[in-house]
Amino acid sequence: MTAVCPSCSLADRTVPVPAALRDRDVPLDKPDRGLLDVPPEPVGRSGVSTGLLLLAAFSSLWTVRAVLTLVRSGSAATAGQVVATVVVATVMAGSYWASSALRRAADRRQAAKGGWPASSEQWKLVHRVWQAAWLCRNCRAAFLPAGALGPGFPASGPLSFEHFRDWLTGTARQAEQLGGFAPADRKPAAPAAPAA
Numbered sequence: 001m002t003a004v005c006p007s008c009s010l011a012d013r014t015v016p017v018p019a020a021l022r023d024r025d026v027p028l029d030k031p032d033r034g035l036l037d038v039p040p041e042p043v044g045r046s047g048v049s050t051g052l053l054l055l056a057a058f059s060s061l062w063t064v065r066a067v068l069t070l071v072r073s074g075s076a077a078t079a080g081q082v083v084a085t086v087v088v089a090t091v092m093a094g095s096y097w098a099s100s101a102l103r104r105a106a107d108r109r110q111a112a113k114g115g116w117p118a119s120s121e122q123w124k125l126v127h128r129v130w131q132a133a134w135l136c137r138n139c140r141a142a143f144l145p146a147g148a149l150g151p152g153f154p155a156s157g158p159l160s161f162e163h164f165r166d167w168l169t170g171t172a173r174q175a176e177q178l179g180g181f182a183p184a185d186r187k188p189a190a191p192a193a194p195a196a
């Protein structure tokens with residue numbers, strides 16, 4: 001696939017942005033690499049939050065085992081078995097609740113900083129736009145060819161490398177508001193069967 005540069009109208013020096021960043025034969029300058037690389041994915045979970053989630057997962061297994069033991073014991077269940085079941089169930093619920101609360105607090109802090117993308121889902125939209133973007137080595141412009149993000153998705157104008165990341169996040173935010181992109185791999189409708 002080739003793409004025509006919207007700035008100089010040439011197609012022989014255009015290349016997808018991810019390929020240009022990987023290209024060792026014609027490497028980009030370091031400052032340009034910084035301007036064109038995909039923004040880092042936001043850190044979704046702290047280590048503590050992940051540890052609590054693991055604890056919740058393990059204690060849910062203990063809870064199932066303890067409940068099964070109780071059921072098998074029936075009326076012969078000891079008070080100790082009942083207490084043990086309640087304790088592991090409490091640990092499970094508590095650790096899950098604490099993990100969720102920590103993650104929500106981290107999301108709120110990220111949102112309060114005004115950072116976007118703030119979640120992994122939002123970052124995936126940014127990454128999708130970045131993967132579809134091209135650049136022109138002739139006139140140092142980045143651009144999005146028509147239809148690169150799905151059928152009918154409009155082409156962008158030429159973008160300076162300096163504005164590339166703002167454009168990435170702006171386009172991804174728009175897509176988020178519209179509920180995502182049209183699937184790029186959507187096949188065109190099958191042609192109607194020829195009339196007999």
Ligand SMILES: [Zn+2]
Nearest residue numbers: 005008136139
């Ligand atoms: Zn160009």
